[in-house]
Amino acid sequence: MKKGIILTLPKYDLVTQYLSAFSGQIEMAAEGKSIFLKRLNEKEVNRKEFEKVVKKLDCKMIVLNGHGNEDNIAGDNDEIIVSKEENPEILRDRITYARSCEAASGLGEKFAKDQKTCFIGYDLPFEFYFDDEWVTNPIKDNTARLFLESSNLVPLSLIKGNNSSESHERAKKQMLKNIKKVLRNQTKESFAVAESLWNNYVGQRLHGNKTYKL
Amino acid sequence: MTENYEDNVDERIRKTVIARIDSQVPSNLKLAMGNYPSMTKDEMIEHVKKGDEIGKKIIKRHLLFLRSLASGEFTSAIASI
Numbered sequence: 001m002k003k004g005i006i007l008t009l010p011k012y013d014l015v016t017q018y019l020s021a022f023s024g025q026i027e028m029a030a031e032g033k034s035i036f037l038k039r040l041n042e043k044e045v046n047r048k049e050f051e052k053v054v055k056k057l058d059c060k061m062i063v064l065n066g067h068g069n070e071d072n073i074a075g076d077n078d079e080i081i082v083s084k085e086e087n088p089e090i091l092r093d094r095i096t097y098a099r100s101c102e103a104a105s106g107l108g109e110k111f112a113k114d115q116k117t118c119f120i121g122y123d124l125p126f127e128f129y130f131d132d133e134w135v136t137n138p139i140k141d142n143t144a145r146l147f148l149e150s151s152n153l154v155p156l157s158l159i160k161g162n163n164s165s166e167s168h169e170r171a172k173k174q175m176l177k178n179i180k181k182v183l184r185n186q187t188k189e190s191f192a193v194a195e196s197l198w199n200n201y202v203g204q205r206l207h208g209n210k211t212y213k214l
Numbered sequence: 215m216t217e218n219y220e221d222n223v224d225e226r227i228r229k230t231v232i233a234r235i236d237s238q239v240p241s242n243l244k245l246a247m248g249n250y251p252s253m254t255k256d257e258m259i260e261h262v263k264k265g266d267e268i269g270k271k272i273i274k275r276h277l278l279f280l281r282s283l284a285s286g287e288f289t290s291a292i293a294s295i
Contacts, residue, residue, distance in 0.1 A: 013251060013252075014244070014246070014251075015246040015251070015252055067249045069248075069249050074249075101247075101248045125248035125249075125271060125275070127246060127247040127248070127275075129243045129244065129245055130243070130244055130252070131243060132242050132243070133242060143243065176292060176295045179292060180292055188240045189238075189240050191238045192235075192238040192240075195238075195279045198279055199275050199279070
C-alpha cells in the first residue's frame with residue numbers, strides 16, 4: 001500500500017462546495033510534506049471512478065467529502081460511492097476520514113473490530129452554519145471556518161505524522177476551543193454556532209485501529 | 215391520558231425548539247445538516263413545525279445539547295480546555 005491520499009471533492013450544491021473549498025488546507029498540507037495526493041473532482045466523484053482509482057493507486061488514506069447516511073457515503077450528485085452493503089471492503093486496511101453525515105454509525109462501525117482499518121467519521125449528522133453573504137467565496141466565510149477547519153484537523157494531523165487516535169482527539173479539542181471562542185465573543189450567532197460545534201464534537205467517532213499512521 | 219400527556223410534552227418540546235431557533239439563529243446564517251439541502255432559520259422552523267424527518271433531527275439535536283448542559287457534560291468539557 002502506498003503512502004498517499006485520495007480526496008473527493010464534489011461541488012454540486014452549497015454544502016459540497018463548502019466542504020471542497022475548505023479541503024484546500026488538506027491539499028496544501030499534503031503537498032508541503034510531499035505526500036502523493038489524488039483529487040477526484042466534481043463529476044469524477046462517481047462510484048466507478050472512485051473504485052478504479054482506489055484499486056489502482058492503493059493509497060493508505062481516503063478523505064471523503066459528501067452527503068451521506070448511516071450506511072452510505074455519496075459523491076457527485078448524491079451518487080453513492082461507498083456502501084455498507086455493497087463495497088465496504090474498498091476501505092479495508094486504510095485510514096478513512098469521512099466528512100459525511102452519520103456514516104460512522106453504520107458503515108464505519110463495520111470496522112470497529114478490524115485492527116487493520118481505521119474509520120473516523122460522525123455518528124450524528126455532521127453540521128455547520130455558513131453565512132449567506134459568502135456563498136460565492138466560501139473560503140472567506142468565518143462562520144463555516146469554525147466548523148470546517150476544526151474537522152480538517154483529522155487529516156491534517158495524520159499528514160503531520162500523528163496517529164489516528166491523536167488526530168481524532170486534536171480535531172475534537174479544536175472544536176471545544178472554537179466553542180469557547182464563540183461563547184466568549186458573544187455575537188448574535190454564538191449560541192447557535194456553539195451548539196452545532198458541540199453536535200460535531202459529540203458525534204465524531206473513531207472505529208478500528210487507534211494507532212494507525214499514514 | 216398517557217397519550218394526551220405525551221402529545222402535550224411533544225408540543226412543548228417543539229415550541230421550545232422553535233423558540234430557541236428563533237432567538238439564536240441570525241437570518242444571514244444557513245444550516246447544513248444531514249443529507250438535506252441547507253436551510254434558513256425560517257426553513258428550520260418550518261421543518262420542526264411539520265415534524266418531518268429533518269424536523270425530528272433538529273429537535274433531537276437540540277435535546278442532545280440540553281441534556282449535555284443539564285448533566286454538566288458540556289460545562290466540564292469546555293472547562294477542560
